[in-house]
Amino acid sequence: xxxLDALLGKRKVAGPAPDRLFALTTAYVDLESAQxxxxxGSAGIVFQQIATADFREIxxxxxxxxxxxxxxxxxxxxxxxxxxxxxxxxxxxxDLEDLVVSVNTVADNLSVGGYGxxxxxxxxxxxxxxxxxxxxxxxxxxxxxxxxxxxPGDKQRATERELQLKAQIGAGLPMEADLARWFPLWxxxx
Amino acid sequence: MARPSPFGRDTGLQSRMLLTMFLLGLVYVIFVGVLFAAGAxxxxxxxxxxxxxxxxxxxSDKLALHAMGAKEVTPAEAPELHAMIDRLCVQADLPKPxxxxxxTPMPNAFAMGRSQKSATVCATTGLMQLLSPTELEGVIGHxxxxxxxxxxxxxxxxxxxxxxxxxxxxxxxxxxxxxxSSDDDDGPSWAFVILVSTLVYVISFLLxxxxxxxxxxxxxxxxxxxxxxxxxxxxxLLKISGVNERIPTQDLRQAAQMQAFFIAPVGKQVANLFATxxxxxxxxxxxxxxxxxxxxxxxxxxx
Numbered sequence: 065x066x067x068l069d070a071l072l073g074k075r076k077v078a079g080p081a082p083d084r085l086f087a088l089t090t091a092y093v094d095l096e097s098a099q100x101x102x103x104x105g106s107a108g109i110v111f112q113q114i115a116t117a118d119f120r121e122i123x124x125x126x127x128x129x130x131x132x133x134x135x136x137x138x139x140x141x142x143x144x145x146x147x148x149x150x151x152x153x154x155x156x157x158x159d160l161e162d163l164v165v166s167v168n169t170v171a172d173n174l175s176v177g178g179y180g181x182x183x184x185x186x187x188x189x190x191x192x193x194x195x196x197x198x199x200x201x202x203x204x205x206x207x208x209x210x211x212x213x214x215x216p217g218d219k220q221r222a223t224e225r226e227l228q229l230k231a232q233i234g235a236g237l238p239m240e241a242d243l244a245r246w247f248p249l250w251x252x253x254x
Numbered sequence: 255m256a257r258p259s260p261f262g263r264d265t266g267l268q269s270r271m272l273l274t275m276f277l278l279g280l281v282y283v284i285f286v287g288v289l290f291a292a293g294a295x296x297x298x299x300x301x302x303x304x305x306x307x308x309x310x311x312x313x314s315d316k317l318a319l320h321a322m323g324a325k326e327v328t329p330a331e332a333p334e335l336h337a338m339i340d341r342l343c344v345q346a347d348l349p350k351p352x353x354x355x356x357x358t359p360m361p362n363a364f365a366m367g368r369s370q371k372s373a374t375v376c377a378t379t380g381l382m383q384l385l386s387p388t389e390l391e392g393v394i395g396h397x398x399x400x401x402x403x404x405x406x407x408x409x410x411x412x413x414x415x416x417x418x419x420x421x422x423x424x425x426x427x428x429x430x431x432x433x434x435s436s437d438d439d440d441g442p443s444w445a446f447v448i449l450v451s452t453l454v455y456v457i458s459f460l461l462x463x464x465x466x467x468x469x470x471x472x473x474x475x476x477x478x479x480x481x482x483x484x485x486x487x488x489x490x491l492l493k494i495s496g497v498n499e500r501i502p503t504q505d506l507r508q509a510a511q512m513q514a515f516f517i518a519p520v521g522k523q524v525a526n527l528f529a530t531x532x533x534x535x536x537x538x539x540x541x542x543x544x545x546x547x548x549x550x551x552x553x554x555x556x557x
Contacts, residue, residue: 148387
């Protein structure tokens with residue numbers, strides 16, 4: 065977003081940043097062995113829904129495709145709407161690598177269909193040794209990761225835990241440096 | 255591989271905006287030239303006004319929030335609004351602004367702040383009660399686009415010289431002949447400076463109103479691009495304006511100064527040329543065109 069664009073009030077939605085989704089698969093090896101943080105066997109990708117015919121078609125085609133490949137890998141797919149009107153494609157599979165591949169399939173299909181700029185984030189559900197839920201969120205606009213640890217109570221987050229997690233993951237994942245962009249996602253359906 | 259953005263570009267809007275800014279700049283350059291020719295006291299006025307300008311730039315958001323009776327709210331106090339803004343900020347790739355709520359039945363929203371980092375988005379309780387989540391999202395998208403486009407800074411800068419001109423006009427008329435008596439020096443007389451100032455004020459006022467209208471169009475468009483739902487904002491505008499025209503007048507005086515930053519103007523708009531916001535029908539028509547571009551049913555020439 066240059067100065068001239070701002071002066072002229074041009075507005076384009078940023079498309080997906082260079083893809084660093086797959087960094088999770090290598091980072092997870094460390095996360096599991098050194099920190100005792102394990103996948104809860106589910107991941108989701110959240111995007112705005114657009115009320116056009118071809119958009120609906122892409123979403124249902126993607127669901128069919130994932131259900132087809134799911135027969136081999138054993139993963140299941142659900143599509144749901146959340147209270148904010150966003151769509152979630154949720155994949156369940158005990159193998160993290162399968163989850164990453166499935167999430168990437170959804171993102172690819174939307175991008176090829178011209179709706180790549182509607183993707184918000186991918187979310188992967190984990191738990192630590194104390195069985196506390198943790199999420200790693202991948203921001204598609206910026207190509208960065210950040211942790212999200214909900215705390216007990218209404219819409220509270222365990223910031224200390226998130227900062228620890230950032231340090232524990234270290235250089236394994238491209239982390240979002242700007243803490244103001246660690247946007248929470250409440251009501252994650254996984 | 256990715257198809258081009260379904261919304262295309264609005265080259266016409268951008269060129270009109272550029273032309274308006276150019277004309278505004280031209281008027282100001284001529285004005286400064288005349289002021290310098292008139293001598294040192296005019297330069298002094300610029301220095302004083304410059305101080306005022308900086309004060310305005312740095313304090314205007316707090317003043318405006320205070321004038322509206324708006325209070326910053328935490329995520330715990332307004333969870334839905336915060337969550338909605340969180341998601342739109344991800345989508346717009348924008349750092350999260352402060353969120354404020356004004357407790358008034360008048361449905362409106364505005365954005366304040368000179369930079370993306372120090373911005374505040376404010377919605378009234380009336381707005382949140384009136385609109386559905388989709389419509390509210392359209393309005394918030396509009397305000398976020400104002401922040402992205404730095405509209406507060408641009409309009410403050412644009413109004414800087416206009417306020418100097420108006421100061422000189424008032425000052426000059428007030429003190430009348432006091433300065434005009436020394437007409438025998440080389441520079442132009444005070445009467446001439448006052449005349450020029452008045453002209454500058456009138457012209458720049460009209461240009462500024464035009465610029466403000468263009469930026470409203472741009473913000474509507476930006477909202478449609480961010481949310482992907484042009485019709486949501488259109489429906490919100492229809493709802494808001496239906497209510498705003500029946501607003502009791504005691505709010506109007508207080509609201510009048512804030513006019514330029516509102517999502518929709520308060521009260522009846524006088525005439526096209528003097529309005530800070532474009533007429534509702536034009537805004538709706540443009541949003542409808544964006545919706546048909548999105549649906550792929552637009553006529554090719556509409557882009």
